[in-house]
Structure formats: C-alpha cells, structure tokens
Amino acid sequence: MKKIVVIGGGTMGLDIAQVFARSGFDVVVRDISEEIIKNSEARLNKALDKQVSKGKLDEAGKQAITGRMTFTTDLNLAADADLVVEAAIENLDIKKQVFADLDKICKPETILASNTSSISITAIAAATQRPDKFIGMHFFNPATVMKLVEVIRGAKTSDETFKTVYELAKTIGKDPVEVNEAPGFVVNKILIPMINEACDLVYTGVASAEDIDKAMQLGANHPMGPLALGDLIGLDVCLAIMDTIYQESGDPKYRASLLLRKMVRAGFLGRKTGKGFHDYNK
C-alpha cells in the first residue's frame, strides 16, 4: 500500500488523512467544492501548527506531512489508489453513488473502505462490482488520538481484504478489532444509546446537562460526560446512528430521544455549530 484517497475533508476525513500521512503514505483528500477543500487544508495547517507550538512536531516534520498530502475536488485522482477510505455524510444513497463512481474509476485491485458509523457495509458494497474488496474501516473521534479502528466485514468481504486492512490499521499505529456487520457495529451500539439516555435525562428534568456529565465523569470514570461527547461527535451524527439502529432492529428501546431530534432540527449540533448541550461560543 502506498497511495490512500480519503473521501470527505470534514472532521473525520481530515483526521484520518492526517493519520495516514504521518505514517508515510501519500494521501489525497477529496471533497466536493473548492471552498470545502481550502477550508480542510487550512484546518490541517492549524492543527499541525498547534503540534509544532506544543513541541510535539518540528517544522520539518510538519512539511513532511503536508508534502505527502494533496487536496482536490477531482475524484479521478483515485484511479491509482491502493485504498480509498470514505468519510462522507451518513447517507446511504450518497455513499452508494460515491462508491459506484469509484468502482468505475479505480484500478481493479483498489480496496474500498467506508468509515460509516452505522450504515450496512453490505448495502454500500452492493453499489460496486467488487464487494469482496469492500470493507468497513471505522475510526473514532478524534481520530488522531483514539487508538481503535473497527474493521468490519460485510457479507462478501474476502479474508484477504480483511487481513490487509486489519494489518494496515496496525501499521498506522492503531489497535484494530474484528467486527461482523451489525447496526452500530460494537462501539456505537453501546455508546450512542448511552448518549441518547443522557438526552432523555435532560428532557425529563432529572438533572442538568452539566450534572449528568459530571456524574458520568466522576461516577463512571469516563474521560468526558455523555452530552459533551455527543457534542464532540455531532448531535446530527448521534441521531443518524440511533435512527439506523432503531430502523434495522425494530426495537423501540432504540427510539431517539425527542430532545435529541429537536436539537438537531434547531441546528444545535454540538461543537461544530458552537452550541449543543454545552455552549462553545464562550
């Protein structure tokens, strides 16, 4: 593996791209508009400058990382990629379209991976003619820091594809787990319903957002409270995951909190919009 293409220059896509570039891979970050891609490049520079100012990276190291990264709107740059990791919006139709296009553009050996947080790998793979070379490669936010990668087998993922991606995750300094496809996979199936429960505790007036987060930090030793974590992940992403788990399982225990849905409708999505359960404009 030499060349990796990351589809999506948002929070996850950019961090995933940075992780690969730090490990010496040539990385292309592709998004749909010049404005988005310029913004991604600026955010990368800012994040690396922060590392330099902390003494965690020197200027030469920064140049080496940025020198390995290309930002583009041109999907054709994926033609000779060894791996494509998609981190676009959580929408099955959009993902299927992206992968149908990639399937035509990429060389036959290219492995196609999705960083989807809960959508069926088998369903996305069905948009391609290479479901044996299709896999889930699920990173965790912030992807530059979190050690886990869930490597998710779809119904037709080959053992060879699985082994290649599992080993690759180790090569980039991550600690992978093997997962068979199921809605929410492992971490999100446990984590997102917990965040949803925290939303309901706010909704039913049991405690304030601050006290719920404090309770879980001090009472369960979580590094951050569930509502602060929901704000970090993005409340829209949390809602999309709850809705997928609910639809796929048909189990009412996975019904999204009415408050979570209301906040997403209002545009209170967490850190990325400056306000979620906590205020980030201060």
Ligand code: 3HC
């Ligand atoms: N982006 C990039 N780097 C970040 C960051 C961010 N948002 N937040 C913190 N960091 C970095 C810091 O720069 C620091 O790096 P350094 O050691 O090189 O200086 C390091 O992380 C530690 O940060 P801090 O000392 O400031 O803060 P903490 O020790 O409190 O750690 C945290 C911050 C790592 C975010 C920690 O609070 C944590 O682990 N929280 C839980 C995160 C979590 O559960 N993520 C999974 C979400 S689920 C998911 O992503 C799946 C998806 O499908 C929804």
